[in-house]
Amino acid sequence: MDYDIAIIGLGPAGSTLARLLNPAFKVIALDKKVAKLQQTDDKGFRKPCGGLLATDAQKAFIRQKLNMPVDILTNPQIFSVKTYDLQTGLTRNYQRTYVNFDRHKFDLWLKSLIPPTVTVYNNALCTEIGRIIDGYQITFIDEDGIEQKITSRYVVGADGANSLVRRMRYPNHKLRQYIAIQQWFTEEHTLPFYSCIFDNTVTNCYAWSISKDNAFIVGGAFPKKEANRRFEELKKKLVDRGFIFDKPIKTEKCTVVYPNSVRDFCTGNDNIFLIGEAAGFISASSLEGISYALDSAEILSKIFNSHHPKPNNCYYKRTFLLRVKLYSKIVKAKILTTPFWRKLVMLSRIKHIKID
Numbered sequence: 499m500d501y502d503i504a505i506i507g508l509g510p511a512g513s514t515l516a517r518l519l520n521p522a523f524k525v526i527a528l529d530k531k532v533a534k535l536q537q538t539d540d541k542g543f544r545k546p547c548g549g550l551l552a553t554d555a556q557k558a559f560i561r562q563k564l565n566m567p568v569d570i571l572t573n574p575q576i577f578s579v580k581t582y583d584l585q586t587g588l589t590r591n592y593q594r595t596y597v598n599f600d601r602h603k604f605d606l607w608l609k610s611l612i613p614p615t616v617t618v619y620n621n622a623l624c625t626e627i628g629r630i631i632d633g634y635q636i637t638f639i640d641e642d643g644i645e646q647k648i649t650s651r652y653v654v655g656a657d658g659a660n661s662l663v664r665r666m667r668y669p670n671h672k673l674r675q676y677i678a679i680q681q682w683f684t685e686e687h688t689l690p691f692y693s694c695i696f697d698n699t700v701t702n703c704y705a706w707s708i709s710k711d712n713a714f715i716v717g718g719a720f721p722k723k724e725a726n727r728r729f730e731e732l733k734k735k736l737v738d739r740g741f742i743f744d745k746p747i748k749t750e751k752c753t754v755v756y757p758n759s760v761r762d763f764c765t766g767n768d769n770i771f772l773i774g775e776a777a778g779f780i781s782a783s784s785l786e787g788i789s790y791a792l793d794s795a796e797i798l799s800k801i802f803n804s805h806h807p808k809p810n811n812c813y814y815k816r817t818f819l820l821r822v823k824l825y826s827k828i829v830k831a832k833i834l835t836t837p838f839w840r841k842l843v844m845l846s847r848i849k850h851i852k853i854d
């Protein structure tokens with residue numbers, strides 16, 4: 499075997515695992531981002547994201563003894579989310595303690611913490627994972643366009659919502675997926691804000707807006723059918739509600755996993771492991787996924803580092819609480835995306851902060 503562990507994808511999940519693994523392991527990590535340390539130009543893959551760090555992700559940083567450099571932060575830091583129900587016209591303000599940050603810089607920073615003992619291929623596209631007698635053969639195209647094949651005992655799919663590892667090894671495990679569309683505009687509101695928007699006539703998931711570094715981001719997660727039309731309809735409704743935006747500076751699109759039942763989570767078997775969004779680990783109620791990427795990577799690193807004899811069984815068991823928590827988010831999402839229950843929650847004014 500060329501390697502003990504092959505990690506496919508270096509988003510928050512893959513980079514965290516690569517950082518936490520015992521350096522005695524021979525580890526290879528492949529990532530399709532062009533990114534080199536601190537590269538911030540527009541080339542290559544960039545993850546479309548709201549760039550908000552939730553408290554659970556902050557807790558993972560505490561456990562993992564990480565402090566976030568300030569140059570990753572963006573302006574301003576906002577402490578509430580305006581929640582709009584476009585169908586009833588209700589608006590509420592809820593306190594939130596998100597950290598507003600630049601997602602691409604964040605990914606590059608996490609990548610920069612990977613120790614030199616890990617062999618990292620940037621701008622490398624993994625194309626195939628094939629079974630061999632005592633491990634897997636991994637095929638990828640390196641940054642010079644050359645096809646390479648390596649072998650590894652364990653494979654970790656940390657390759658996000660549209661995971662090739664999940665699709666190739668578990669083709670029958672279909673996850674509910676939506677299309678996330680985000681557009682960036684110049685910020686023109688006098689008071690920058692975050693918002694969370696519900697309207698079942700455009701999506702049975704939800705939409706959002708985020709002010710970030712003089713930009714105003716409008717986005718939403720939509721069923722694949724007519725996603726573009728739904729997004730345009732949403733924008734019209736937001737303008738009617740007083741949102742200010744004109745011509746988009748850029749448009750981003752990607753698949754986002756939207757778990758709908760416990761069966762949607764897939765942790766892997768037979769020496770293949772899925773972590774982060776590849777495993778379906780993302781909150782259905784807020785689409786917050788960074789904390790679950792950090793948590794699942796940390797759990798798996800401990801299992802590898804302890805040389806557990808049955809690592810797949812152990813990973814499944816130790817992610818139990820994480821799956822329970824994610825299930826509670828599915829229940830919350832079902833309440834919030836059902837007009838009747840949402841109206842009741844908003845009418846209750848529980849946790850609403852009144853602004854005069």
Ligand SMILES: Cc1cc2nc3c(=O)[nH]c(=O)nc-3n(C[C@H](O)[C@H](O)[C@H](O)COP(=O)(O)OP(=O)(O)OC[C@H]3O[C@@H](n4cnc5c(N)ncnc54)[C@H](O)[C@@H]3O)c2cc1C
Pocket residue numbers: 506507508509510511512528529530531543545546547548549550551552555622623624625656657658659661662678679680717752753754773774775776779780785786787788789791
């Ligand atoms: C529009 C949008 C907004 C979001 N906003 C937030 C937010 O504000 N806060 C939050 O916590 N979460 C947010 N999320 C969710 C969050 O982005 C994900 O859950 C999180 O990025 C998952 O991390 P990951 O490491 O599992 O996967 P990813 O971050 O998707 O990383 C996967 C990596 O795998 C690589 N890769 C993929 N395929 C291959 C391949 N074949 N070969 C080689 N490399 C490959 C990619 O380069 C990428 O770096 C948002 C999601 C979307 C879609």
